[in-house]
Amino acid sequence: METIDTILDFLRREGRLTELAVSPSGFVFDPRSGQSYTLNPTGVFFLTQLRDGGDAATAASAAAEQFGVSCALTRGAVEGFVRQLKRVLA
Numbered sequence: 468m469e470t471i472d473t474i475l476d477f478l479r480r481e482g483r484l485t486e487l488a489v490s491p492s493g494f495v496f497d498p499r500s501g502q503s504y505t506l507n508p509t510g511v512f513f514l515t516q517l518r519d520g521g522d523a524a525t526a527a528s529a530a531a532e533q534f535g536v537s538c539a540l541t542r543g544a545v546e547g548f549v550r551q552l553k554r555v556l557a
Contacts (some may be wrong), residue, residue: 471523471546474553483556484518497556504555509534513548523549 478484488496493506495514506514512533516526523545530541 469553471549474549475517475523478552478556481557483552484514487514487518489514489518500556502555509544510548513545514552517549 483499486498488498489506489511491511493508493511495504495506497503509530512530513526516529517523521529524542527538527542527545530536530545531538534541
């Protein structure tokens with residue numbers, strides 16, 4: 468199974484994270500595929516962190532602080548989010 472860092476490296480190398488149009492309300496448009504998606508506020512937070520160059524650990528730590536939950540919880544959520552990104556963007 469691929470690591471989260473390997474998946475993020477692939478998505479970044481392909482430009483997949485930066486080319487997404489993301490609104491503050493959570494609407495995401497992928498110009499490459501023409502598909503659109505809706506993210507909840509947590510998903511918007513994760514995507515913003517990852518697009519700004521953060522790795523999964525940094526995004527999880529920032530989310531734990533932002534939402535007042537444990538880093539263990541957010542780490543699993545970030546990993547699931549990144550795996551879902553790969554499924555829809557790769």
